[in-house]
Amino acid sequence: MAPAADKKVTGLVAATFTPFTTQGEIDTSVIGPYIDYLLEKQGIKSIFVNGTTGESMSLTVAERKVLAEEWCQKAKGRMDQVIVHVGCMSVKDSQDLARHAAQIGADGIAVIAPFFFKPRTAETLRAFMKEVASAAPNLPFYYYQIPGLTGVHVNVRDVIEGIEDLIPSFRGVKFTGSDLMDFGQCVSNCQPEWSVLYGVDEQLLAGLAMGAHGAVGSTYNYIGCHVNKLLSAFEKGDLVQARSIQFKMQELLSYAMKLGFDVGVNKQLMSELSGLSLGPPRLPLTPCPHDRIEQITQKYRTVF
Numbered sequence: 001m002a003p004a005a006d007k008k009v010t011g012l013v014a015a016t017f018t019p020f021t022t023q024g025e026i027d028t029s030v031i032g033p034y035i036d037y038l039l040e041k042q043g044i045k046s047i048f049v050n051g052t053t054g055e056s057m058s059l060t061v062a063e064r065k066v067l068a069e070e071w072c073q074k075a076k077g078r079m080d081q082v083i084v085h086v087g088c089m090s091v092k093d094s095q096d097l098a099r100h101a102a103q104i105g106a107d108g109i110a111v112i113a114p115f116f117f118k119p120r121t122a123e124t125l126r127a128f129m130k131e132v133a134s135a136a137p138n139l140p141f142y143y144y145q146i147p148g149l150t151g152v153h154v155n156v157r158d159v160i161e162g163i164e165d166l167i168p169s170f171r172g173v174k175f176t177g178s179d180l181m182d183f184g185q186c187v188s189n190c191q192p193e194w195s196v197l198y199g200v201d202e203q204l205l206a207g208l209a210m211g212a213h214g215a216v217g218s219t220y221n222y223i224g225c226h227v228n229k230l231l232s233a234f235e236k237g238d239l240v241q242a243r244s245i246q247f248k249m250q251e252l253l254s255y256a257m258k259l260g261f262d263v264g265v266n267k268q269l270m271s272e273l274s275g276l277s278l279g280p281p282r283l284p285l286t287p288c289p290h291d292r293i294e295q296i297t298q299k300y301r302t303v304f
């Protein structure tokens with residue numbers, strides 16, 4: 001049976017941060033205001049929750065369910081799409097989360113490759129994904145490729161070959177890698193109803209030139225309003241304007257990277273720029289000194 005919520009993902013999708021209290025417990029009270037902020041201040045209409053930015057691998061399955069439910073409930077009728085990442089090391093946990101995502105009205109699910117015992121071939125990875133997708137056969141399913149973190153360097157082009165026969169709910173890829181040849185091959189070999197989404201914010205324009213249908217990223221949480229202008233400029237064929245926004249993103253991110261940029265730093269930057277209390281990151285991520293966040297915030301203000 002075809003997935004019920006069958007609409008293509010386009011435009012910018014914010015990979016959301018997970019709010020924690022100062023004691024390190026998940027804090028769902030921030031999720032409503034967070035969604036207001038994305039819609040009203042950043043022009044972001046879709047979210048990707050419990051992903052890398054959301055520290056999913058540091059959360060319990062129970063916490064992930066509570067968070068997914070709150071994001072879906074608060075976004076209902078307001079946002080276009082809520083995609084819930086359900087990837088885990090155990091296929092059983094992933095199936096549990098996939099079933100749960102279907103129950104709470106998510107618009108789609110995504111799965112990263114397991115990375116402790118790594119699939120060595122596209123075939124094994126596809127088999128893992130098939131098992132997860134079968135737990136929520138009516139939900140659009142996306143493969144979330146992020147080799148820099150998983151260490152799984154299987155060609156995505158090989159993963160998607162004929163995958164619609166294996167996983168009828170397959171609807172695309174979130175491609176967080178720099179191999180633009182593999183990315184281009186995904187675009188040129190995708191089915192019309194699939195979305196191929198690019199996930200390296202600092203290189204988005206290259207992804208768009210290669211045919212990305214949209215983009216998922218962490219920085220769209222706080223610079224989405226600028227990046228939306230990049231998308232419009234690209235659509236109008238104004239590459240000079242599109243490049244100038246991309247170069248600003250690169251200036252900010254290369255500055256932050258030199259100071260040490262990880263999900264924890266990124267989360268604190270988001271708190272600083274949005275005024276939302278997202279709390280500290282969870283171990284093994286550690287909070288970064290306040291003066292460093294101030295330097296990055298200052299850079300943001302001079303660049304944009």
Ligand SMILES: CC(=O)N[C@@H]([C@@H](O)[C@H](O)[C@H](O)CO)[C@@H](O)CC(=O)C(=O)O
Pocket residue numbers: 015016048050051052053054148149176199200201202216217218219253
């Ligand atoms: C490795 C990583 O965290 N990549 C980010 C990017 O948005 C990244 O933060 C940005 O390009 C800056 O490097 C996203 O692709 C991750 C993401 O979408 C997610 O949180 O699931």
